[in-house]
Amino acid sequence: xxxxxxxxxxxxxxxxxxxxxxxxxxxxxxxxxxxxxxxxxxxxxxxxxxxxxxxxxxxxxxxxxxxxxxxxxxxxxxxxxxxxxxxxxxxxxxxxxxxxxxxxxxxxxxxxxxxxxxxxxxxxxxxxxxxxxxxxxxxxxxxxxxxxxxxxxxxxxxxxxxxxxxxxxxxxxxxxxxxxxxxxxxxxxxxxxxxxxxxxxxxxxxxxxxxxxxxxxxxxxxxxxxxxxxxxxxxxxxxxxxxxxxxxxxxxxxxxxxxxxxxxxxxxxxxxxxxxxxxxxxxxxxxxxxxxxxxxxxxxxxxxxxxxxxxxxxxxxxxxxxxxxxxxxxxxxxxxxxxxxxxxxxxxxxxxxxxxxxxxxxxxxxxxxxxxxxxxxxxxxxxxxxxxxxxxxxxxxxxxxxxxxxxxxxxxxxxxxxxxxxxxxxxxxxxxxxxxxxxxxxxxxxxxxxxxxxxxxxxxxxxxxxxxxxxxxxxxxxxxxxxxxxxxxxxxxxxx
Numbered sequence: 001x002x003x004x005x006x007x008x009x010x011x012x013x014x015x016x017x018x019x020x021x022x023x024x025x026x027x028x029x030x031x032x033x034x035x036x037x038x039x040x041x042x043x044x045x046x047x048x049x050x051x052x053x054x055x056x057x058x059x060x061x062x063x064x065x066x067x068x069x070x071x072x073x074x075x076x077x078x079x080x081x082x083x084x085x086x087x088x089x090x091x092x093x094x095x096x097x098x099x100x101x102x103x104x105x106x107x108x109x110x111x112x113x114x115x116x117x118x119x120x121x122x123x124x125x126x127x128x129x130x131x132x133x134x135x136x137x138x139x140x141x142x143x144x145x146x147x148x149x150x151x152x153x154x155x156x157x158x159x160x161x162x163x164x165x166x167x168x169x170x171x172x173x174x175x176x177x178x179x180x181x182x183x184x185x186x187x188x189x190x191x192x193x194x195x196x197x198x199x200x201x202x203x204x205x206x207x208x209x210x211x212x213x214x215x216x217x218x219x220x221x222x223x224x225x226x227x228x229x230x231x232x233x234x235x236x237x238x239x240x241x242x243x244x245x246x247x248x249x250x251x252x253x254x255x256x257x258x259x260x261x262x263x264x265x266x267x268x269x270x271x272x273x274x275x276x277x278x279x280x281x282x283x284x285x286x287x288x289x290x291x292x293x294x295x296x297x298x299x300x301x302x303x304x305x306x307x308x309x310x311x312x313x314x315x316x317x318x319x320x321x322x323x324x325x326x327x328x329x330x331x332x333x334x335x336x337x338x339x340x341x342x343x344x345x346x347x348x349x350x351x352x353x354x355x356x357x358x359x360x361x362x363x364x365x366x367x368x369x370x371x372x373x374x375x376x377x378x379x380x381x382x383x384x385x386x387x388x389x390x391x392x393x394x395x396x397x398x399x400x401x402x403x404x405x406x407x408x409x410x411x412x413x414x415x416x417x418x419x420x421x422x423x424x425x426x427x428x429x430x431x432x433x434x435x436x437x438x439x440x441x442x443x444x445x446x447x448x449x450x451x452x453x454x455x456x457x458x459x460x461x462x463x464x465x466x467x468x469x470x471x472x473x474x475x476x477x478x479x480x481x482x483x484x485x486x487x488x489x490x491x492x493x494x495x496x
Contacts, residue, residue, distance in 0.1 A: 028162070028163065029162070029163025029166045029167055029324055029328075030162050030163055030167075030324055030327040030328050030330075030331065031163070031167055031320075031321070031323045031324025031325070031326075031327040031328070032320055032323055032324065033320075034170075034316075034317045034320040034321065036313060037313070037316070037389070037392060037393075039300070039303050039396065043299055043300075043396075043400060044299035044400070045299060045400065045403050045404040045407055046404050046407070046408065049064070049411070050063060050064055050066070051063050051064075052064065052410055052411055052414045053411060053414040053415050053418070054414065054418060055413075055414040055417040055418050055421075055469070056417060056418040056421040056422065057421075058421060059290075059417055059418075059421065059466070060290055060292050061292070061414070062290070062291070062292055062293075062294055062410065062414065062473070063292060063293055063294065064294050064296050064407070064410075065293055065294060065295045065296060066296050066298065067295075067296070067297070067298045067301075068293075068294075068295025068296060068297075069295060069483075070295050070297070070477060070480065070481065070482060070483035070486075071483055071486070072483045072484075072486035072487040072489075073087070073483070073487065074191070074477045074482050074483050075087050075191060075194075075195050075474075077291040077477070078195070078288045078289055078290075078291065078470075078474075079288075079289040080198075080283075080287050080288050080289070082281040082282075082283065082287065083195065083198055083283070083288070085281075086194060086198070086267065086271060086280070086281060087191060087194055087195075089271045089272075090190060090191070090194050090270050090271040090272070091187070091190070091191070091493075093271055093272030093273070094190050094270070094271075094272055095272055096186050096189075096190060097183070097186055097187060097190060097493075099186075100179070100182055100183040100186040100187075101183060103179050103182070103183075104176065104179040104180055104182075104183050106179075107172070107175050107176040107178070107179040108176050110172045110175065110176070111169065111172045111173050111176055113172075114165070114168045114169045114171075114172045115169055117158065117160065117164075117165035117168065117169075118160070118165060118169075119157075120155050120156065120157035121155070121156045121157070122153060122154070122155050123153070123154050123156075124151070124152070124153055124154075125150075125151070125152060125153075125154050125339075125341075126150065126151040126152075127149075127150050127151075128147060128148070128149050128150075129147065129148045129150075130145070130146070130147045130148075131145070131146070131148075132145045146345055147345060148343060148344075148345060149343065149344055149345070149347060150341050150342065150343040151341070151342050152339060152340045152341035152342055152357075153339065153340055154337070154338070154339040155336075155337065155338045155339070156335065156336070156337045157335070157336045157337070158333060158334070158335045158336075159333075159334045159335075159336065161331070161332075161333075161334065162327075162328045162331040163324060163328055164324075164325060164328035164329070164333070166324075167321045167322075167324030167325045167328060168321075168325055170317075170321040170324070171318050171321035171322055171324075171325060174314050174315070174317035174318035174321060175314075175318050177310075177311075177314035177317070178311050178314040178315055178318065181307040181308070181310045181311035181314060182307070182311055183493060184307035184310075184484040184485075184488060184493060185307040185308050185311060187484060187487065187493045188307060188478060188481070188482045188484050189478075190270065191478075191482065192474065192475070192477075192478040192482065193266075193270055194267065194270045194271075195474045196471060196474055196475070197263050197266045197267050197270065198263075198267065198283045198288075199283070199288065199467060199470045199471050199474060200259070200263050200467070200471070201260060201263035201264065201267070201280070201283045202283040202284050202285050202287075202288055202467065202470070203285075203463065203464065203466070203467025203468075203470070203471075204256055204259040204260040204263060205260060205282075205283070205284055206284075206285055206463040206466060206467060207256050207460060207463045207464065207467075208253070208256045208257070208260065209463070210459040210460050210462070210463045211249065211252045211253055211256060211459075211460070212253075213459055214249050214252075214452075214455065214456045214459055214460075215246065215249050215250060215253075217431060217452060217455060218242070218245055218246035218249050218452065219246060220435065221242045221245065221246075221435070221448060221449070221452060222239070222242045222243055222246055224242075224435060224438060224439065224448075225238045225239050225241075225242045225445060226239055228438070228439075233441065234445070238445045241445060241449065242445065242449070245449055245452065249456065263280075264279070264280040267280040268280060285466060285467075285470070288470065290469065290470060290473065291473055294410070294473060294476065295480075296403075296407070296476070296480060297403075297480040297481060299400070302399060302400065302403065302480065302481075303396060303399075305480060305481030305485070306399050306479075306480075306481050307481070307484055308395055308399065309392075309395050309396055309399055312388075312391055312392040312395040312396075313392060315388050315391070315392070316385070316388045316389060316391075316392050319381070319384050319385040319387075319388040320385055322381045322384065322385070323378065323381040323382055323385055325381070326374075326377045326378040326380070326381040327378055327381075329367070329374050329377065329378075330367060330374050330375070330378065331366075331367075332364055332365060332366035332367075333364075333365050333366075334362060334363070334364050334365075335362070335363045335365070336361070336362050336363075337359075337360075337361045337362075337363070338358070338359065338360045338361075339358065339359045340356065340357075340358045340359075341356070341357045341358070341359070342355050342356055342357075343355055343357060399479070402479045403476070403479045403480060406472055406475050406476045406479050407476065409468075409472040409475075410469070410472050410473065410476065413465065413468055413469040413472055414469070416465045416468075417462070417465045417466060417469055420458065420461045420462040420465045421462055423454075423457075423458040423461065423462075424455075424458035424459055424461070424462045425458075426454075426458075427451065427454040427455040427457070427458040427459075428455055428458070430451045430454065430455070431448075431451040431452055431454070431455045433451075434447050434448045434450075434451040434452075435448055435451075
């Protein structure tokens with residue numbers, strides 16, 4: 001409904017009123033004001049010792065630093081130049097990060113679009129009309145053909161009395177935060193995958209060496225049995241048994257070689273290259289130093305350190321703002337408009353003062369009956385908020401569970417590594433003794449093969465346990481946030 005409309009030469013008296021109405025943008029933003037969900041004071045991890053169990057005399061002992069800061073480039077804690085170079089390449093060329101950066105830029109533009117609702121919309125309208133008009137009496141046949149030119153600005157402004165625009169800006173800002181944390185999560189996942197794959201490559205190489213040692217021992221057994229048979233102290237079946245053991249252990253090589261090859265191909269993909277374009281460096285435990293002092297984020301700080309938790313919180317914020325947007329739809333809206341038009345029958349006198357026409361109007365629209373749609377829309381927004389709150393709570397629970405599991409895994413890794421080292425040392429000594437005893441006839445081939453089996457289990461078990469300890473250490477850094485905030489602050493995670 002238009003309730004102000006004027007026309008004439010006294011526009012200067014009405015314009016101040018219009019400008020005054022433009023300044024009436026106060027009022028409350030309806031809907032809930034978002035507050036960050038509180039974390040239970042009892043939330044935490046299972047108690048873990050400051051010093052993890054000893055991993056044996058030949059492997060370092062790790063210590064947990066509660067509340068320690070993770071460096072921005074957390075993989076540098078493994079002190080490998082090859083790993084640092086590969087991660088720099090991966091961050092610079094990752095298609096996943098490019099996608100996340102572009103999505104964040106798109107979300108940031110949506111904020112600008114929403115903020116446009118704070119300001120008047122100013123357009124320029126121009127037209128030229130040509131037509132025939134009746135210039136005589138109603139019953140006259142006299143007509144004239146003429147052209148009417150008009151040009152002038154048009155201003156439209158919607159007063160944000162109930163916070164509809166403000167809540168839209170808030171919602172889009174929250175969505176941009178979601179994308180910012182999604183970028184951080186993508187960076188953390190990328191770096192975690194790169195380090196984990198490098199460690200997997202080193203572990204596969206270590207297991208290959210273990211199998212090669214086992215095969216070397218098998219060959220010694222075959223040579224030993226053949227020597228014994230040549231002097232009549234062993235039967236043909238002993239030779240076949242020893243050769244069978246050698247063939248069985250040779251079959252362990254192809255799967256490990258495939259695992260190593262797959263790790264190299266995966267690393268090429270991580271750095272944004274095809275396997276033909278880029279060859280992964282050779283990773284070995286001799287060039288990866290296990291971090292001894294391991295920083296562990298405090299439980300009270302974990303919800304601010306993990307990007308997935310912060311993204312879920314931002315989604316919750318957006319859902320809260322959406323309730324405000326839906327609530328504002330239930331209230332009246334006021335629109336102001338103004339125009340100044342110069343009209344003339346020809347271009348020459350178009351801009352003369354006498355040909356100026358102005359128009360000022362205000363419109364009020366109040367919802368009366370929408371078949372319950374607006375209330376249902378508001379309730380749907382409330383239900384969406386409740387659903388997102390459940391997602392947030394589950395994300396927090398999963399994060400605490402992951403960190404607790406990884407901390408316990410490090411304890412068990414140290415215990416397993418110590419046990420595997422002790423088993424390996426005993427099996428190695430037993431195998432050497434069995435082989436010597438077999439030479440002098442004090443032991444049977446069955447005794448040698450049993451010792452060989454125990455040595456093989458110990459050698460492979462130790463290699464796997466060593467690799468798992470490296471993997472769990474890297475996963476703890478990833479589970480506690482990986483220092484992404486410092487990386488984003490230092491532009492190591494650049495946004496477009």
